[in-house]
């Protein structure tokens with residue numbers, strides 16, 4: 001407890017609080033969205049087609065007369081959890097691959113990193129597209145595809161951190177105490193790369209938000225009638241002039257989500 | 272008859288990481304008895320640290336050729352199975368490093384780090400007993416408030432305190448051999464004196480053999496029973512501390528001793 005308080009004290013800066021504020025607001029909306037939305041997200045109302053924002057529909061309605069606010073809530077929820085799962089897969093596998101490569105070096109490192117570089121050469125979203133074309137569409141597959149696509153960049157960061165850490169005295173000293181490889185990798189070194197890991201997780205999360213929105217925009221992410229921020233943007237395209245709010249609000253939320261996380265990441269690394 | 276803890280025979284190291292092989296240690300012979308403090312002194316680059324790391328089993332295995340023997344209690348550390356070596360490291364052989372600022376893990380509580388050797392080598396020891404021994408050692412190294420230090424993170428401690436923590440961590444498993452490579456170099460003079468006094472005390476009480484490496488002759492003189500003088504990877508001269516300082520045989524040793532700054536009060 002004491003350390004958490006100290007930690008917050010150390011990172012007390014504008015970016016951190018602005019980021020934390022925006023992010024917790026969005027998180028709150030996502031959580032509430034699980035249990036409650038003003039309207040059912042798929043409920044259509046012919047009378048309210050493309051309705052402008054009003055007291056009944058604070059963000060207006062889409063071309064089927066569905067409440068955009070409710071759909072945004074659901075969209076945030078989907079995007080948030082997909083991104084979270086994506087980053088979790090990327091981080092976990094990235095730590096495994098990166099730590100082993102960075103710690104041991106040598107031939108396995110060379111081989112794995114060549115493979116990694118080859119994968120890294122493709123933009124994550126392209127890689128995800130390839131994987132989805134193999135696995136098929138659907139939420140789980142999107143998570144898997146994005147997660148796998150994120151491994152190379154995490155592995156790289158983790159590897160270079162491990163390369164740095166293994167040369168440090170405290171690792172030598174723990175090794176001399178008889179600590180085995182696994183203990184050195186996970187008990188001694190891993191906590192020391194958490195700060196770096198944390199900011200790349202945050203950036204990774206942002207990329208995941210954008211990638212998920214991108215995939216859904218292309219129609220291969222979250223499948224209708226489930227709401228997704230990216231999908232809403234793509235559907236809103238045809239109504240940019242008749243119902244500008246349709247594109248505006250999902251777009252704004254994506255921007256806020258990414259901004260909040262970026263600020264948070266920035267604030268956490270700032271001393 | 273004293274028991275021989277360490278015997279180094281015709282030891283050499285050759286690096287192969289550049290175009291030409293580079294011999295950094297050659298024909299090094301010495302032995303260390305139980306309870307003895309052996310000082311190794313020599314200019315920068317004379318191979319002191321390389322020798323120490325080799326004894327600790329910490330030399331990289333790649334791009335490097337080693338020759339000779341390092342016998343610890345009669346068994347050769349250089350040819351020993353890795354598993355056997357690992358069971359000695361931290362339990363029978365431990366080491367204190369030069370930089371107390373970097374030798375402790377910044378993300379681990381001091382107590383955890385002091386207990387590490389016990390946790391690894393003696394899983395049969397209960398958590399309470401581990402803590403009890405760690406606290407006892409923190410007390411032995413003259414911590415005013417062992418309980419607080421036990422819970423602290425390294426950055427909360429001064430350099431001198433950290434070095435004492437390192438000593439506690441090195442001693443908690445009751446090793447036979449303690450290697451101290453420039454362990455006071457990064458500290459100021461009063462703290463240096465305290466560390467030296469502590470090491471002498473521990474050596475007396477625990478009968479641990481100490482390999483004390485330094486380029487500071489006056490420290491070597493204060494602490495050592497016997498002294499080895501090294502230059503360019505070779506042993507120039509070795510002998511009892513009085514003999515080395517009062518009746519040096521070699522020109523190089525005479526030079527070194529003549530160069531000790533004389534403090535006149």
Ligand SMILES: Nc1ncnc2c1ncn2[C@@H]1O[C@H](COP(=O)(O)OP(=O)(O)OP(=O)(O)O)[C@@H](O)[C@H]1O
Nearest residue numbers: 286288293295314315316317318319320321322486
């Ligand atoms: N990777 C390497 N390749 C080639 N030579 C090396 C390598 N590492 C160390 N050396 C050489 O080994 C020699 C002995 O180094 P060592 O660190 O043992 O000296 P030292 O006596 O401990 O000096 P100091 O007092 O500065 O600590 C040095 O001349 C150094 O240049």
Ligand SMILES: [Mg+2]
Nearest residue numbers: 319320321453
């Ligand atoms: Mg040295």
